[in-house]
Amino acid sequence: MELWRYTxxxxxxxxxxxEITATALTxxxxxxxxxxxxxxxxxxxxxxxxxxxxxxxxxxxxxxxEVRSPLxxxxxxxxxxxxxxxxxxxxxxxMLEHFVPPYDATVVERLRAAGAVLVGKTNLDEFAMGSSTxxxxxxxxxxxxxxxxxxxxxxxxxxxxxxADACIAALGSDTGGSIRLPAAMTGVVGLxxxxxxxxxxxxxxxxxxxxxxxxxxxxxxxxxxxxxxxxGHDPRDATSAPVPVPDYTQALGRGVQGLTLGVxxxxxxxxxxxxxxxxxRAAVAQLEQLGAKCLDVxxxxxxxxxxxxxxxxxxxxxxxxxxxxxVRYGLRVEAPDVVEMYRRTRAAGFGAxxxxxxxxxxxVLSAGYYEAYYRKAQQLRTLFRRDFxxxxxxxxxxxTPVSPVPAFRLGERLxxxxxxxLADIFTIPVNLxxxxxxxxxxxxxxxxxxxxxxxxxxxxxxxxxxxxxAAYEAATPFHRRQPALA
Amino acid sequence: MEYESVxxxxxxxxxxxxxxxxxxCSTAFEADPNDNTCPVCLGMPGVLPVLNRQAVELAIRTxxxxxxxxxxxxxxxxxxYFYPDLPKGYQISQYEEPIIQGGxxxxxxxxxxxxxxxxxxxxxxxxxxxxxxxHLADPTKSYIDxxxxxxxxxxxxxxxxxxxxxxxxxxxxxxxxxxxxxxxCDGNMEEGSLRCDANVSVRPKGAQRxxxxxxxxxxxxxxxxxxxxxxxxxxxxxxxxxGGTVVQETRLFDAQRGITLPMRTKxxxxxxxxxxxxxxxxxxxxxxxxxxxxxSLPELPAARRQRFVTQYGLPAYDAEVLTAxxxxxxxFEATVQRFPQPKVVSNWVMGELLRALHRFQHTPPQxxxxxxxxxxxxxxxxxxxxxxxxxxxxxxxVYETGRRPREVVEAKGLVQISDAAALEAVIRRVxxxxxxxxxxxRGGKKQIFGYLVGQTMKATQGxxxxxxxxxxxxxxxxxxxP
Numbered sequence: 001m002e003l004w005r006y007t008x009x010x011x012x013x014x015x016x017x018x019e020i021t022a023t024a025l026t027x028x029x030x031x032x033x034x035x036x037x038x039x040x041x042x043x044x045x046x047x048x049x050x051x052x053x054x055x056x057x058x059x060x061x062x063x064x065x066e067v068r069s070p071l072x073x074x075x076x077x078x079x080x081x082x083x084x085x086x087x088x089x090x091x092x093x094x095m096l097e098h099f100v101p102p103y104d105a106t107v108v109e110r111l112r113a114a115g116a117v118l119v120g121k122t123n124l125d126e127f128a129m130g131s132s133t134x135x136x137x138x139x140x141x142x143x144x145x146x147x148x149x150x151x152x153x154x155x156x157x158x159x160x161x162x163x164a165d166a167c168i169a170a171l172g173s174d175t176g177g178s179i180r181l182p183a184a185m186t187g188v189v190g191l192x193x194x195x196x197x198x199x200x201x202x203x204x205x206x207x208x209x210x211x212x213x214x215x216x217x218x219x220x221x222x223x224x225x226x227x228x229x230x231x232g233h234d235p236r237d238a239t240s241a242p243v244p245v246p247d248y249t250q251a252l253g254r255g256v257q258g259l260t261l262g263v264x265x266x267x268x269x270x271x272x273x274x275x276x277x278x279x280x281r282a283a284v285a286q287l288e289q290l291g292a293k294c295l296d297v298x299x300x301x302x303x304x305x306x307x308x309x310x311x312x313x314x315x316x317x318x319x320x321x322x323x324x325x326x327v328r329y330g331l332r333v334e335a336p337d338v339v340e341m342y343r344r345t346r347a348a349g350f351g352a353x354x355x356x357x358x359x360x361x362x363x364v365l366s367a368g369y370y371e372a373y374y375r376k377a378q379q380l381r382t383l384f385r386r387d388f389x390x391x392x393x394x395x396x397x398x399x400t401p402v403s404p405v406p407a408f409r410l411g412e413r414l415x416x417x418x419x420x421x422l423a424d425i426f427t428i429p430v431n432l433x434x435x436x437x438x439x440x441x442x443x444x445x446x447x448x449x450x451x452x453x454x455x456x457x458x459x460x461x462x463x464x465x466x467x468x469x470a471a472y473e474a475a476t477p478f479h480r481r482q483p484a485l486a
Numbered sequence: 487m488e489y490e491s492v493x494x495x496x497x498x499x500x501x502x503x504x505x506x507x508x509x510x511c512s513t514a515f516e517a518d519p520n521d522n523t524c525p526v527c528l529g530m531p532g533v534l535p536v537l538n539r540q541a542v543e544l545a546i547r548t549x550x551x552x553x554x555x556x557x558x559x560x561x562x563x564x565x566x567y568f569y570p571d572l573p574k575g576y577q578i579s580q581y582e583e584p585i586i587q588g589g590x591x592x593x594x595x596x597x598x599x600x601x602x603x604x605x606x607x608x609x610x611x612x613x614x615x616x617x618x619x620x621h622l623a624d625p626t627k628s629y630i631d632x633x634x635x636x637x638x639x640x641x642x643x644x645x646x647x648x649x650x651x652x653x654x655x656x657x658x659x660x661x662x663x664x665x666x667x668x669x670x671c672d673g674n675m676e677e678g679s680l681r682c683d684a685n686v687s688v689r690p691k692g693a694q695r696x697x698x699x700x701x702x703x704x705x706x707x708x709x710x711x712x713x714x715x716x717x718x719x720x721x722x723x724x725x726x727x728x729g730g731t732v733v734q735e736t737r738l739f740d741a742q743r744g745i746t747l748p749m750r751t752k753x754x755x756x757x758x759x760x761x762x763x764x765x766x767x768x769x770x771x772x773x774x775x776x777x778x779x780x781x782s783l784p785e786l787p788a789a790r791r792q793r794f795v796t797q798y799g800l801p802a803y804d805a806e807v808l809t810a811x812x813x814x815x816x817x818f819e820a821t822v823q824r825f826p827q828p829k830v831v832s833n834w835v836m837g838e839l840l841r842a843l844h845r846f847q848h849t850p851p852q853x854x855x856x857x858x859x860x861x862x863x864x865x866x867x868x869x870x871x872x873x874x875x876x877x878x879x880x881x882x883x884v885y886e887t888g889r890r891p892r893e894v895v896e897a898k899g900l901v902q903i904s905d906a907a908a909l910e911a912v913i914r915r916v917x918x919x920x921x922x923x924x925x926x927x928r929g930g931k932k933q934i935f936g937y938l939v940g941q942t943m944k945a946t947q948g949x950x951x952x953x954x955x956x957x958x959x960x961x962x963x964x965x966x967x968p
Contacts, residue, residue: 081532083531091531101532103525105532200532200534202532202533203532204531205531205765207764208764208765236536237534238534239534239764315761316761319564319566319576319761322574322575323531325575328528329530342568366759367759370759370761374761
């Protein structure tokens, strides 16, 4: 019985009916994980023992007739920049290679309370900085659809694990596309919630004003279930919003009749992969056929998004990563004096991309440059928000590609950071404006690489996203296709 | 050429909140190193700050008390620098948008009133403490105590309106008194609850342009502030007189040698790379909140000083001394309520009580001799049960033992001898023992009278009613005379 093939909602139904046990399910997922892991390298830490304990606890609860949530007994993976009490949280960095947090992130606390099973911590670009998961200090994760290609990033480990059935669902984090891009490149569903929808407490900060945790799942229904479990105000995160959380599964069956779909012309650019463009345009046509009205819209400031993003994100990162100084925890390289200790520790602890971003961020905040870079970028941020506000006056949801290209080859873009940064041109504006967006499979290239459709909604419009995505998914076969991993 | 000095102070006041500015850790002073810490104030990965509303309230209190403008919206900012006792690698402070702008404080020096303008007041978190440890496990290492890290501070920045070290000292005293009255800060400079940096420059008298300033860091007593400024002003004037220029720099005061020394060189000057703190949302203070705080403000020092003059008829000097500390003023008023002779109470509070408080390093509420006891003591004195001299002895006894004055007086038999017959017998004996002096008095050396009074008091261990002694002695010396 290949239990690892199923979705959260399918498994939940079977667990409730007593057809399977969480223990058997966990065993199945762990054995699948071990079978594929040496090829895809999705995980940095596998918590088999913890998973078995949690599965046993879930089974005991089921036996008592106690069902706390649809996640009870479901094996999940968590991106390794989300703190897990007692389980090392490395951020794929030498700096935190042996760091074991004494606390849980709020989302982890909620998953534990929901009775979920933690199978492991997944690989990422170091401190979530990257679009390919090649910037991990430990290992490059492979794309289950083509082992010579990257899974996208930075939540590449979580995406690859879901795509390869090495977990049932996973959490990632998205600062400029880090959930949506790998979701698109591995053919899974990835949801980046509205900024403030999910607590960031315990998410190791990359760019605080952009970071958001969200689910990577096998289908839209599962995305709704995971979001349900983690969303909501958290008194420990001042930027989390005190906005009530609706029942997301209610949105799934509503269809798209009466909704207006905006297609921003700036998101179909010269140089984008023609197969990607064709697949996304076909998805739009499909939604139109399902009853949505389609509309050409404009987001005029889009060309400035990448530049703006790399100023703001790096500025925040340069400050957020200052705490890794070798004084209290993490890596320390001894030296005769404290300044030299800082230098050696940070030189040894951070990889090239992280160092590059710290330097760029430090530069744009420096006296004499702040006005020209940081302040200008903040002003632009207001313009991106306005662009979207304008567009949402005329439509309910925007449909765009996730990335201009499908998964690229390992090493292909490593030498050219600018090329790498451009993988995020369609996802970055969403973070700058704090909006929710979902990536879902909308086709394959001739070579068999997944293509993603991005839907974007106004703030706290996750229900609309799920509604449209579920309607599209129900009418298309793409989410059911599996990579040919044996 | 004559020079004048221009001084502005930056004062850091530790707020009297129970918990830290961005986490729930205790702010208690007495704790083992690193006991009052948690993942948030330790700067662990992934943790987030949550603003302490009480600290904001104390900032608003202060802003209202100095007539400042409370910002309806303000922001926190990150001040980035590396230091081992700064866990996050940045301090959360306020930069472009402080919570309070403007306001003023009135001071008085040599009878001259002066208004000192304030530029801004902002909230920030304290850093930890590095301990370079001769007395710890390994003398070659440095240790870090992060108990203080994250404790809320108010930074109060004055305009460069102060013109002398005396004015600077008066301003700091006035500010300390105000913060204590507001229960915003305990004003304890030794424990570092109130710290002061001074910006100082000099210029030819009458000149409009400001001279180049230096900043003297960490002046943790009134005396150091005054001495450091006196030295630094002299130093700068000397530099200019020699034809040199003052270098803009940060200096430290060496109290041992009474001089200031440069702290860091220009090359090491910091670029703090301030930017808005993305982990905190803009702080909004609405009218209702301000009104609530306004309604809860206590009587402020200036108003209380004035009231002490009008209501109690005290001299201005007494009012000034008594209201310098809210606790002392409270002590005074509690005593007057029970013993309504304000000037008598004032004399005792400013004299005996302040002396004892100083000697035992007590604050007024810690004095074992409570307002109730002082009133009782003054009652005993006033009704003639004890003499003034005995009263002082009883004061000390009560202060040291905490026993009631009446009890002490009775237990020690200190009740004044006002029985004329008994006293006459004592005086006759004194006169008999001092026949030569009596002779001299009667021979015209009238000043010997005082000596005889003294001998009588001595014979009664000071318990004789002095007026009665005078009266009886005079009669006996005249009567029995030749």
